[in-house]
Amino acid sequence: MGGFFGTIEVRSCTNDLFYGTDYNSHLGTKRAGLVTLDKEKGFCRSIHSLESSYFRTKFEDELDDFEGNAGLGVISDTDPQPIIVNSHLGRYAVVTVAHILNTREIADELLAKHMHLSEMSANNINPTELVALLINMGETFVEGINNVFRKVRGSCSMLVLTEDGIICARDFLGRTPIVLGRKESAWAATSESTAFPNLGYETVRDLGPGEIVRIKANGMEVLQEAATRCQVCSFLWVYYGFPTSDYEGINTEDVRERNGKIMGAKDDTEADLVCGIPDSGVGTALGYAEGHGIPYKRAVLKYTPTWPRSFTPSNQSRRSLVAKMKLIPNRAILKGNRVVFCDDSIVRGTQLRDNVSTFFEYGAKEVHARISCPPLVYECPFIGFTSSKSVMELITRRIIQDFEGDSEKDLDKYATTGSPQYERMVKEIARRLGLSSLKFNTIEDLVESIGLPKSKLCTHCFDGSSYMPQDADKQSAE
Ligand code: SF4
Numbered sequence: 001m002g003g004f005f006g007t008i009e010v011r012s013c014t015n016d017l018f019y020g021t022d023y024n025s026h027l028g029t030k031r032a033g034l035v036t037l038d039k040e041k042g043f044c045r046s047i048h049s050l051e052s053s054y055f056r057t058k059f060e061d062e063l064d065d066f067e068g069n070a071g072l073g074v075i076s077d078t079d080p081q082p083i084i085v086n087s088h089l090g091r092y093a094v095v096t097v098a099h100i101l102n103t104r105e106i107a108d109e110l111l112a113k114h115m116h117l118s119e120m121s122a123n124n125i126n127p128t129e130l131v132a133l134l135i136n137m138g139e140t141f142v143e144g145i146n147n148v149f150r151k152v153r154g155s156c157s158m159l160v161l162t163e164d165g166i167i168c169a170r171d172f173l174g175r176t177p178i179v180l181g182r183k184e185s186a187w188a189a190t191s192e193s194t195a196f197p198n199l200g201y202e203t204v205r206d207l208g209p210g211e212i213v214r215i216k217a218n219g220m221e222v223l224q225e226a227a228t229r230c231q232v233c234s235f236l237w238v239y240y241g242f243p244t245s246d247y248e249g250i251n252t253e254d255v256r257e258r259n260g261k262i263m264g265a266k267d268d269t270e271a272d273l274v275c276g277i278p279d280s281g282v283g284t285a286l287g288y289a290e291g292h293g294i295p296y297k298r299a300v301l302k303y304t305p306t307w308p309r310s311f312t313p314s315n316q317s318r319r320s321l322v323a324k325m326k327l328i329p330n331r332a333i334l335k336g337n338r339v340v341f342c343d344d345s346i347v348r349g350t351q352l353r354d355n356v357s358t359f360f361e362y363g364a365k366e367v368h369a370r371i372s373c374p375p376l377v378y379e380c381p382f383i384g385f386t387s388s389k390s391v392m393e394l395i396t397r398r399i400i401q402d403f404e405g406d407s408e409k410d411l412d413k414y415a416t417t418g419s420p421q422y423e424r425m426v427k428e429i430a431r432r433l434g435l436s437s438l439k440f441n442t443i444e445d446l447v448e449s450i451g452l453p454k455s456k457l458c459t460h461c462f463d464g465s466s467y468m469p470q471d472a473d474k475q476s477a478e
Pocket residue numbers: 175232233234235236379380381382383384385458459460461462466
């Protein structure tokens with residue numbers, strides 16, 4: 001997905017920028033970038049790969065180079081950012097949290113208008129540069145950003161560092177968040193509100209879908225009101241979010257605990273203890289323990305001194321190795337016990353299968369999995385939550401292919417809790433993973449745990465129900 005942080009202050013912004021961006025590190029794996037703007041010296045920018053090291057390690061030696069009272073930082077799963085632009089709108093820098101499905105189509109349209117792409121490398125289009133070109137086509141920043149909203153299939157939130165403040169624009173349907181914060185003589189915008197407490201910012205509010213605001217050191221102005229339709233990603237609370245983060249004012253850990261409590265209360269499986277697969281399964285397990293009336297125990301722990309992040313490399317074989325290395329089972333707790341473990345979701349299932357066999361090797365009598373969300377039956381076209389190249393990486397689709405000879409057949413039935421197809425699929429997932437039993441949460445209980453109306457949430461990967469910005473655009477034009 002990726003995350004960003006922008007701050008504008010009366011004094012130097014460097015420290016807040018550095019730490020604020022770092023608190024978004026769990027949202028991305030590939031690249032990070034920082035840019036500051038100093039009125040006299042102009043922009044200072046640096047971009048590094050994160051594939052072999054962490055954000056702070058990569059940037060801390062360069063901090064003295066960054067000058068100015070305003071800056072942007074980004075942790076990206078894809079392209080090198082920030083992009084710096086000199087245009088008829090003035091000098092600016094832009095960072096995005098975006099997943100653009102139609103980059104080629106947009107690029108062809110721009111090239112046909114005699115525009116050029118300078119950031120291309122290995123034939124890949126830089127999506128953030130594409131966003132900058134679309135912004136440049138507007139007479140104003142607001143017009144240009146709306147041009148982005150109209151053209152992009154997928155999602156795109158952005159921060160734009162200008163000579164007159166930082167412009168913050170949340171995705172047209174609010175799939176990815178932007179939270180505003182302020183303290184004395186500074187304002188900030190971030191993907192994760194977790195960035196605020198230690199830097200002394202108070203959360204002001206979330207931007208609404210399609211809302212555009214400008215922040216300065218001494219205040220904020222709305223440049224475009226929020227749209228009414230919202231499709232915020234429900235997976236933020238299940239998986240992406242750091243436990244201390246709030247989206248739409250709703251805390252991630254609270255949702256996970258509520259979710260687990262509901263699942264625990266409804267579950268009639270007899271067990272001796274429940275544990276959570278770190279990090280995102282822990283809150284669910286704590287709630288499950290309360291709801292089911294069994295103790296929460298740390299039967300598996302993440303080795304935090306050198307594996308501080310929950311995300312893993314994009315290469316599958318390295319990811320499997322890293323996943324194995326960073327989780328350590330505790331034989332003293334597993335041995336002789338009927339264990340329930342809570343995890344956020346099942347994508348391919350490979351990691352989970354390894355965990356299950358380790359639990360049995362370490363003496364567990366039974367291993368039951370309880371998953372915080374429904375089965376992932378559909379791909380995510382909006383934020384690219386897996387690095388999947390193919391929908392067939394989803395264990396659900398592989399099973400549907402095996403059952404039906406067609407991985408696209410009857411998806412709605414497989415996505416409906418309690419249907420014969422759903423029951424058969426879940427049983428088969430449990431068998432392939434070697435589990436004593438497997439239960440997924442229902443959409444209804446997940447939505448109840450989040451506490452927003454379903455119509456305001458994206459639940460597409462579970463039920464295929466959400467819509468594209470262009471569809472909403474058409475509807476609002478009708
Ligand atoms: S499809 Fe799933 S992961 Fe993607 S935005 Fe919707 S809820 Fe989030």
